[in-house]
Amino acid sequence: MEVSVENITKTYGFQKAVDGISFKVKAGEIVGFLGPNGAGKTTTMKIITCFMPPNEGDVKVGGISVLSDPEEVKKHIGYLPETNPLYKEMPVIDYLRFVAEIQGVQKEKIRERIVEMIQVCGLKSEKYKKIGELSKGYQQRVGLAQAMIHDPDVLILDEPTSGLDPNQIVEIRELIKKIGREKTVILSSHILAEVEATCDRILIVNEGKLVADGTANTLRKQAQAKEIVKVTIEDGDRNQIFQALQKLETVELVDLLPQYTQSYEVQSKPDASSRRAIFKLCTEKGWTLTEMTPVERKLEEVFRDLTITN
Amino acid sequence: MKKIWIITKRELRSFFDSLMAYIMIVLFLGFSGFFTWISGSDIFLVNQASLQTFFGIAYWTLFFFIPAITMGLLADERKSGTLELLVTKPVSSWQIIIGKFLAAFLLICISLALTFPYYITVANIGKIDHGAVWMGYLGLLFMSASYISIGLFASSITSNQIVSFLIALFIGIFFHLIFGIASSGSAGWFAGILNYLSISTHFESMARGVIDSKDLFYFLSIIFFGLIGTELSLSKRNLSN
Numbered sequence A: 001m002e003v004s005v006e007n008i009t010k011t012y013g014f015q016k017a018v019d020g021i022s023f024k025v026k027a028g029e030i031v032g033f034l035g036p037n038g039a040g041k042t043t044t045m046k047i048i049t050c051f052m053p054p055n056e057g058d059v060k061v062g063g064i065s066v067l068s069d070p071e072e073v074k075k076h077i078g079y080l081p082e083t084n085p086l087y088k089e090m091p092v093i094d095y096l097r098f099v100a101e102i103q104g105v106q107k108e109k110i111r112e113r114i115v116e117m118i119q120v121c122g123l124k125s126e127k128y129k130k131i132g133e134l135s136k137g138y139q140q141r142v143g144l145a146q147a148m149i150h151d152p153d154v155l156i157l158d159e160p161t162s163g164l165d166p167n168q169i170v171e172i173r174e175l176i177k178k179i180g181r182e183k184t185v186i187l188s189s190h191i192l193a194e195v196e197a198t199c200d201r202i203l204i205v206n207e208g209k210l211v212a213d214g215t216a217n218t219l220r221k222q223a224q225a226k227e228i229v230k231v232t233i234e235d236g237d238r239n240q241i242f243q244a245l246q247k248l249e250t251v252e253l254v255d256l257l258p259q260y261t262q263s264y265e266v267q268s269k270p271d272a273s274s275r276r277a278i279f280k281l282c283t284e285k286g287w288t289l290t291e292m293t294p295v296e297r298k299l300e301e302v303f304r305d306l307t308i309t310n
Numbered sequence B: 001m002k003k004i005w006i007i008t009k010r011e012l013r014s015f016f017d018s019l020m021a022y023i024m025i026v027l028f029l030g031f032s033g034f035f036t037w038i039s040g041s042d043i044f045l046v047n048q049a050s051l052q053t054f055f056g057i058a059y060w061t062l063f064f065f066i067p068a069i070t071m072g073l074l075a076d077e078r079k080s081g082t083l084e085l086l087v088t089k090p091v092s093s094w095q096i097i098i099g100k101f102l103a104a105f106l107l108i109c110i111s112l113a114l115t116f117p118y119y120i121t122v123a124n125i126g127k128i129d130h131g132a133v134w135m136g137y138l139g140l141l142f143m144s145a146s147y148i149s150i151g152l153f154a155s156s157i158t159s160n161q162i163v164s165f166l167i168a169l170f171i172g173i174f175f176h177l178i179f180g181i182a183s184s185g186s187a188g189w190f191a192g193i194l195n196y197l198s199i200s201t202h203f204e205s206m207a208r209g210v211i212d213s214k215d216l217f218y219f220l221s222i223i224f225f226g227l228i229g230t231e232l233s234l235s236k237r238n239l240s241n
Helices: A041-048 A070-075 A092-102 A107-120 A136-148 A166-180 A192-198 A216-223 A238-247 A275-285 A299-307 B002-017 B020-038 B052-080 B082-087 B093-113 B116-125 B130-156 B161-185 B188-197 B199-207 B213-235
Strands: A003-012 A015-025 A030-034 A056-061 A077-080 A154-158 A184-188 A201-206 A209-214 A228-234 A251-256 A263-268 A288-294
Touching (some): A003 A041, A015 A056, A015 A201, A030 A041, A030 A192, A041 A056, A041 A184, A070 A077, A092 A107, A092 A136, A107 A136, A136 A154, A154 A166, A166 A192, A192 A299, A201 A299, A209 A216, A209 A299, A216 A299, A228 A275, A238 A263, B020 B093, B020 B116, B052 B082, B052 B130, B052 B161, B052 B199, B082 B093, B093 B130, B093 B213, B130 B161, B130 B213
Parallel strands (some): A154 A184
Antiparallel strands (some): A003 A056, A228 A263
16 A cells, blocks of 8 residues: 655644655555654654644545545554553553454454464563563564554554564564565664665655655765775885875875775765776786775765754 | 444443542442431431432532543543554544543443442332432433533543543532532522523432423533533644644
């Protein structure tokens, strides 16, 4: 089921929390929502899940508008809010039954769905305990289980892995990936590595605006117009090599890397590559080129560049 | 309808799980039983086979107990954030409100049903006016429904249960006492209006065994306005949360 966010704006008082965000997510796609605190991630998710209407714009889930028929939209959405609110005094199994009933799961299927969710989310040993007695990680699993109990077409997860231990994080990521093959998944996170590992596509929001949209690789490339390579050249005088490298036509800047005395970081001019030239230079001068690796910018740096405005 | 019942069921169960329901029932039966049978102007002192004494006591105990039942209904959901969970499920805010209203109302029905032994006992002691008793119970139910509706509204405008309790009592005391007192202190059409607004006017006429469409209209309008107010504050959720 396709989720299409069309130019939504949301204002709290005078502050614009979301300012004209538009994007589309297709079925079978996992989209990661990134952004610093207060960027508008949670607000956007609250609008998609019909918690509150946008001031302007519209969101369509499978072609149905959240403004005209929120009741129908809600049937297709599974939502895990950021704070993972739960009825603490209810036992896990009763709570899942309540959510299944209210989501309109057919009576004869409820039992089967609960058993499946308990198994998938690893809640077997905790199912009769009251939710308030569970650890944070288990509560997070209950939150995930309730979001998926009606087998929704669209899954909206606001920081799904917060509070989980590393093993659980890996499990939940695998689970999300599995679900994402058929369903539409939108998840938000602060952890960039997680988004990179689970998501097909990344959306970065900052101050209510969408500042980037693409796969992790395209984002990196976009942010990195200049080629940087790390080269290690042996059998030569350091200063000579340094100067020779700097004289190359395509090279803009050469950095000496102090900890590896034979290594240099070579930054090329925009839209140019110096790799061939470096190789030729070495053969001419009889130096031995032992390493030449492109330096990739980390997603963290891309994120910082895009979200730090001043 | 089904969705409403699902919410009612959960709410009722949480009343009983949290011991709220038991405490409420024990206190209600304790208070009303003590004053009806043992102390003050009890049945033996009045020396009449009627439940007027009990209705007079219940009139006051329910006034204090109902805000205690309703205070958490929405305020607690707002505080713990489960309101967000509930309104993002395929239920309308009306279904949530009616479901919670019914849960509180059923709890009151259970408490009142447990006072039937009083009725049976008195009916065995002397000649009782059965009509008046049933009308009295009906009056208590209508009054309870009105206070539940006010309490639900109070619960919807705050995330603090104590504040919710106090607001419900504050609104309630006008209908319960102040309008009545004010009407006896004023004259003319103004006194008439105040007298009409006072719950005791309508409750007492019902407890005597007289039912009038005016009384029904009065109770139903309080319930209606309380629920409308709740709906409005619930749908304005984006302002507070």
